[in-house]
Amino acid sequence: MWFNSFGFWLFFALVALVYSRLRLAGQNRWLLAASYFFYACFDWRFLSLIIFCTALNYHAGLKIAASQDLRQRKFWLGWSLLISLFVLGVFKYLGFFTREISALLLNFGVLETPWILHILLPAGISFFTFHALSYTIDVYRGHTTVSRNFVEFALFISFFPQLVAGPINRSTLLLPQMGKPRPPCDAQRFREGLYAILTGLFLKIVLADNMAWLASHVFTSDPQSLAGSEVLLGVYAFAFQIYGDFAGYSSIACGTACWLGFDLMGNFRRPYFATSPQDFWQRWHISLSTWLRDYLYIPLGGNRGGKWATYRNLLITMLLGGLWHGAAWTFLVWGGIHGLWLALHRAFSPGGPPPSRPAPLWLTGVKMAVTFHLICLTWLVFRAESFSQAWALLLRLGADWQLTAYAQTTLSLIAFFILPWLLFEAWLERRRDDLALLKVAWFWRALLYLYLVLMMLFFPPPIPAEFIYFHF
Structure with missing residues (x-):
């Protein structure tokens, strides 16, 4: 569902119309459902992937915030980073590295036929993975408050306008907007x-x-x-x-x-x-x-x-x-x-303070x-x-x-x-x-x-x- 398609604007009109008649909790549930539908229009099979990524980092954030032990906090941060990056690596890079290793082995005569591994790339995986990673890192650093509402956190990860190609919004900016009433669309x-x-x-x-x-x-x-x-x-x-x-x-x-x-x-x-x-x-x-x-x-x-x-x-x-x-x-x-x-x-740039006068x-x-x-x-x-x-x-x-x-x-x-x-x-x-x-x-x-x-x-x-x- 492309932004420059009539289908998207019909979808957005329906979303906005229903959204304007709901209160905060209902708005969040409605936007989450709309975001999952939006993503499913690209390939419904990968909905489970984004839900898994969401659940993993939501749980890791809770564990990091609940522990006062530095080793435990590092463990849960490392666990969320490892799994998130592993998923990203499998879908985005495994086919590439398999192909390159196969070509190298062919050149040395170890293989007679190349390894061919076709893995379908989920839309926006780099973007929603980076959203999730920034959240767990910021919770660990104390830069953001841990989310205890799964719907709000899931909406932060999958909010449809920025889901497929960004911008990559930080939890410090976007997540707080999920938990409080949003301003109406005034003039x-x-x-x-x-x-x-x-x-x-x-x-x-x-x-x-x-x-x-x-x-x-x-x-x-x-x-x-x-x-x-x-x-x-x-x-x-x-x-x-x-x-x-x-x-x-x-x-x-x-x-x-x-x-x-x-x-x-x-x-x-x-x-x-x-x-x-x-x-x-x-x-x-x-x-x-x-x-x-x-x-x-x-x-x-x-x-x-x-x-x-x-x-x-x-x-x-x-x-x-x-x-x-x-x-x-x-x-x-x-x-x-x-x-x-x-x-x-x-x-090669000159150091010191910037010049007081603008350049010609x-x-x-x-x-x-x-x-x-x-x-x-x-x-x-x-x-x-x-x-x-x-x-x-x-x-x-x-x-x-x-x-x-x-x-x-x-x-x-x-x-x-x-x-x-x-x-x-x-x-x-x-x-x-x-x-x-x-x-x-x-x-x-x-x-x-x-x-x-x-x-x-x-x-x-x-x-x-x-x-x-x-x-x-």
Whole structure:
């Protein structure tokens, strides 16, 4: 049940209608039932998996909170982490490692036929697993109060707007909202939710899906048949596809939750206006980057052990962040590149307090352009099916720079679909306010909404594409 489908909005209208007529306990039970139905629409067979994950971490949280003995608390925390990560590893990585070991044994002549292990990946397993892990860790640390209401905790894990592709909301933010009356959808909440939903649908339907088929042409073609301009523009197309796809999902999730009275964590903040790798990760997939910072980078030692230990911690964190995205060497290398980039940026950045005067506009523009193109190079590795394909495409960037028919089409479509949105984001960036549009005269807001709706009606994609992060 995709957010950009009519079926979802019929489902959401029914959920919201019944929800508005219930009290707190009834609302929670109704939302939990709706969330399980929503997840079952992807594959009902994995409902037992999310319920098992919920029960495991609910029980572990109770045991951790009930014990004053440090060894017992560590045991129950370790037990919940071990089982949760084991389940994640089996469904997401076992097939990959089996395939790689099989290939290695074939090369040494130990096997005559490869091992083939097909395991269906449950939708959103990385997201709801990280929700559960953050809860038990925060209970152990004393950062969150243990939940003694199973329905409230189960709803925290499976709340349908953020269930399949995030944002990864912490127990400190979302869990308390499950146990107290939520505000009604008044005029202010309706405006904020409408803004998030319309911009999210535009990002998905118009930007992401119209870029998807352009990017697909490059990444499914023989690299030797492509001109350098085609490869570059195809990578640009994928950069905006993955941004529009994931930021659009997150925005719709926040908007629908807002209409139901919940506040979710914002996940994107104009990432392609970043001026450094650190700035990029403060703008891109914020819920994951802060999760990795708080539950992996800082426990590893963060920047407390000297510069070389800091570089090591950055590299380990980003390698595991890359592996979180999927069971493929390309994801691991993508994370490693970002880790090295962060370490190099930290090594060569001047220390001391930030300058009192802002940098010249031209210098900021140069930093944005360099950062964006380095990010695009990492997206090439992320999107490629293999290292050989990524390397072949990279080599083609330096060859045959003729403006082919495909390159002209891609360039014109990027200008038509992307430039107006970038101008809007540049205005938001200048205002330094994510909700700046809600503070201007209603006429300008209505004008933008009209543009978004007309673009969705008159320029739908040739072939709708599934949300990319459903696979993670």
